[in-house]
Amino acid sequence: MLHLLFLVPLLPFAGFTVLALGGRRLTRRGVALVGAGSVGLAALVALAVSIDFIAAPPAGHAFDQVLWTWFSVAGLRVQVALYLDPLAVCFILVVTCIGFLIHLYSVEHMAHDEGYARFFTYMNLFVGFMLVLVLADDLLLLYLGWEGVGLCSYLLIGFWYKHWYNGYAARKAFVVTRVGDTAMIVGLFLLYTQLGTLQIQPLMHRAAASWAQGSALPVAAALLLLGGAVGKSAQLPLQTWLPDAMAGPSPVSALIHAATMVTAGVYLIARTNVLFDLAPSARTTVAVIGAATLLYAGVSALFQVDLKRILAYSTVSQVGYMFLALGVGAWSAGIFMFVTHAFFKALLFLSAGVVIDAMDDEHDIFRMGGLRTRLPLAFWTFLIGAAALSALPIVTAGFYSKDLIIDRTLQSTQGSAWLWVGGLVGSLLTGLYSFRAVFVVFFGPVRTEPRADFRTGLPVRLPLYVLAAGSLVAGLIDIPRGWAHVQELDSFLAPVLPEAALRHGGLAAHLWVTFVPGVVAVAGIGLGWLLYERRRQERAEIETSLAARYFMAGWGFDTFYRYLVEVPFLWFAHVSRGDLFEPPVAGLAHATRAGWRALSATQNGLVRSYVLVVGLGVAVGVLYVVLR
Amino acid sequence: MAHVPFQYGLYLAAALFLIGLTGVLVRRNLIFVLASIEIMLNAAGLAFVVAGSRWGSPDGQVMFLFILAMAAAEVAVGLALALLFRRAFGSLDVDAARRMRG
Numbered sequence: 001m002l003h004l005l006f007l008v009p010l011l012p013f014a015g016f017t018v019l020a021l022g023g024r025r026l027t028r029r030g031v032a033l034v035g036a037g038s039v040g041l042a043a044l045v046a047l048a049v050s051i052d053f054i055a056a057p058p059a060g061h062a063f064d065q066v067l068w069t070w071f072s073v074a075g076l077r078v079q080v081a082l083y084l085d086p087l088a089v090c091f092i093l094v095v096t097c098i099g100f101l102i103h104l105y106s107v108e109h110m111a112h113d114e115g116y117a118r119f120f121t122y123m124n125l126f127v128g129f130m131l132v133l134v135l136a137d138d139l140l141l142l143y144l145g146w147e148g149v150g151l152c153s154y155l156l157i158g159f160w161y162k163h164w165y166n167g168y169a170a171r172k173a174f175v176v177t178r179v180g181d182t183a184m185i186v187g188l189f190l191l192y193t194q195l196g197t198l199q200i201q202p203l204m205h206r207a208a209a210s211w212a213q214g215s216a217l218p219v220a221a222a223l224l225l226l227g228g229a230v231g232k233s234a235q236l237p238l239q240t241w242l243p244d245a246m247a248g249p250s251p252v253s254a255l256i257h258a259a260t261m262v263t264a265g266v267y268l269i270a271r272t273n274v275l276f277d278l279a280p281s282a283r284t285t286v287a288v289i290g291a292a293t294l295l296y297a298g299v300s301a302l303f304q305v306d307l308k309r310i311l312a313y314s315t316v317s318q319v320g321y322m323f324l325a326l327g328v329g330a331w332s333a334g335i336f337m338f339v340t341h342a343f344f345k346a347l348l349f350l351s352a353g354v355v356i357d358a359m360d361d362e363h364d365i366f367r368m369g370g371l372r373t374r375l376p377l378a379f380w381t382f383l384i385g386a387a388a389l390s391a392l393p394i395v396t397a398g399f400y401s402k403d404l405i406i407d408r409t410l411q412s413t414q415g416s417a418w419l420w421v422g423g424l425v426g427s428l429l430t431g432l433y434s435f436r437a438v439f440v441v442f443f444g445p446v447r448t449e450p451r452a453d454f455r456t457g458l459p460v461r462l463p464l465y466v467l468a469a470g471s472l473v474a475g476l477i478d479i480p481r482g483w484a485h486v487q488e489l490d491s492f493l494a495p496v497l498p499e500a501a502l503r504h505g506g507l508a509a510h511l512w513v514t515f516v517p518g519v520v521a522v523a524g525i526g527l528g529w530l531l532y533e534r535r536r537q538e539r540a541e542i543e544t545s546l547a548a549r550y551f552m553a554g555w556g557f558d559t560f561y562r563y564l565v566e567v568p569f570l571w572f573a574h575v576s577r578g579d580l581f582e583p584p585v586a587g588l589a590h591a592t593r594a595g596w597r598a599l600s601a602t603q604n605g606l607v608r609s610y611v612l613v614v615g616l617g618v619a620v621g622v623l624y625v626v627l628r
Numbered sequence: 629m630a631h632v633p634f635q636y637g638l639y640l641a642a643a644l645f646l647i648g649l650t651g652v653l654v655r656r657n658l659i660f661v662l663a664s665i666e667i668m669l670n671a672a673g674l675a676f677v678v679a680g681s682r683w684g685s686p687d688g689q690v691m692f693l694f695i696l697a698m699a700a701a702e703v704a705v706g707l708a709l710a711l712l713f714r715r716a717f718g719s720l721d722v723d724a725a726r727r728m729r730g
Contacts, residue, residue: 604726605725605726605727606722606723606726607661607722607725608652608653608654608656608722608723611649611652611653612653615649615653
């Protein structure tokens with residue numbers, strides 16, 4: 001079964017090709033069949049391959065499939081090869097299965113859009129590139145997938161290109177992530193020149209063999225790769241593009257900007273964990289960035305009025321948790337968080353898509369309200385998603401992953417009490433902003449009635465049911481040690497990701513510490529209820545304060561970058577208008593224009609003048625010959 | 629028969645050519661322009677004949693026959709053009725055809 005692996009990325013690419021070439025000629029039904037079907041088939045193949053992999057792990061817990069040689073030049077030989085190991089299994093399952101559910105949802109959600117075929121074309125291309133990214137055996141092939149998903153992200157954010165703002169948001173996402181990508185490609189150059197290969201497994205072996213722990217080169221390489229990861233995963237300081245990326249359709253936000261693409265940074269760091277183990281300072285940077293980002297985004301999310309922007313900041317914040325986990329060496333906890341997050345965040349976006357669709361494209365949560373009785377499906381699914389997001393203990397998947405991460409930040413030898421407190425405050429904020437959205441949108445008086453003709457069909461309901469179920473039970477694959485002997489994911493990932501070194505004694509030794517994350521999560525939810533359901537008066541005062549406006553604008557990062565980058569650049573462009581290179585270039589243009597004027601004046605349409613010129617020309621020629 | 633120096637023949641040819649060229653330049657009526665072109669062709673033919681007699685070769689006279697045949701064809705095309713020109717512009721004034729000026 002394992003040799004069918006190449007079909008997993010191939011099928012979405014095939015769907016893309018069919019839709020790109022023949023999308024205009026297909027009926028809507030045909031487009032839906034090709035678009036969702038190709039990803040559905042890829043999901044089936046991925047499931048079959050994964051079951052085979054888990055049932056009978058190949059030697060070395062990895063399966064390598066070389067397809068062809070991409071290029072071979074001056075000693076650099078890059079093969080298009082797929083590498084399946086437990087880490088890749090987790091990612092292809094999430095990408096294809098959740099990807100398929102989101103495609104299915106889009107079949108109905110996007111049904112009345114004029115760019116129906118275009119939408120599925122881009123979505124299939126995205127899934128294909130994402131699979132290349134996670135299956136690549138070579139860092140350069142990984143980079144191809146990395147840029148490919150960036151392109152699809154750009155195309156899908158600007159999907160409704162007729163409005164200028166969507167195009168702006170798309171360009172912003174593209175340019176800001178490009179900053180990180182530049183760092184990443186420089187990192188690849190560094191790795192290649194120092195270690196002579198870009199194939200991931202040999203590269204990691206050579207790095208471990210030839211570089212000393214904590215020396216300058218691994219730190220530089222790890223920090224450069226981290227730059228790429230920070231850009232793609234919207235972490236501080238390159239997080240500004242993600243809230244604007246919400247300009248795209250809701251399924252896009254669910255698939256690209258929540259479940260899969262933004263976690264590519266997490267994948268990259270986990271994939272190159274050997275490098276980060278060699279560079280403790282780089283890994284500490286990962287943890288600090290994660291902790292700072294989760295607090296920053298949590299506070300920002302608390303003051304957003306756009307439903308999708310709340311979810312966008314919550315994504316930034318939850319990916320911050322994953323970074324925190326990776327940074328303290330709890331590699332498998334980070335991947336666990338990725339899996340559960342994919343479920344509940346996709347669920348939240350899809351359910352928000354239902355709300356926004358029913359409210360006739362209204363995003364402002366303060367124009368919604370009381371939708372609990374009007375849209376019961378959206379209410380229950382959003383409630384489950386929000387509960388999982390705020391890590392409601394025992395019953396939701398989010399609890400198991402987040403609890404593990406917060407515990408590890410304290411227990412791990414690389415963790416610290418500060419990071420632990422940061423994680424706890426973030427958890428409190430998460431409960432607060434999630435249930436602020438729930439209470440404002442679904443409780444209280446009805447402010448706007450949903451569209452009368454709004455109906456949800458099976459293609460929308462089925463993904464919501466499945467994702468809601470996943471958001472509740474997906475955490476059961478890794479139950480805290482001491483509760484039960486179920487650490488399926490942890491032991492599955494053990495061959496690729498090292499175990500976190502735990503310290504004994506200190507604060508972590510107390511039993512009460514393990515209950516703190518759960519208590520804090522419940523406290524956050526309770527505070528949300530108190531603030532946004534009971535005390536409406538105080539709430540209004542908070543929402544209109546100056547600080548709220550500051551946090552709503554993402555702590556003024558956009559303005560900061562405007563004055564840091566944009567204004568100086570425009571100023572420089574303005575000053576250099578009259579520089580050394582201007583006269584030759586402008587002169588060429590002037591000369592061309594003058595020549596055109598002169599020559600077009602001779603074409604006056606008078607035959608007699610043409611004869612005169614010919615006659616004079618002949619006379620000059622004859623005189624030249626005679627008088628020479 | 630008195631012998632005519634060949635230079636005189638060439639002078640006559642040059643004079644005829646200039647007369648024809650002047651006609652093309654100054655006349656605006658298409659028929660007169662065509663007639664002036666005929667004069668220039670004949671000047672060229674005369675030059676061939678004179679040169680042929682100077683070198684004692686029949687080639688000059690052969691060439692004149694070619695020019696004559698070509699002139700006949702040119703007149704046929706030219707008159708057809710004149711007819712169409714008159715239909716298109718309502719006159720025979722060559723300057724009326726300035727619509728295509730750059």
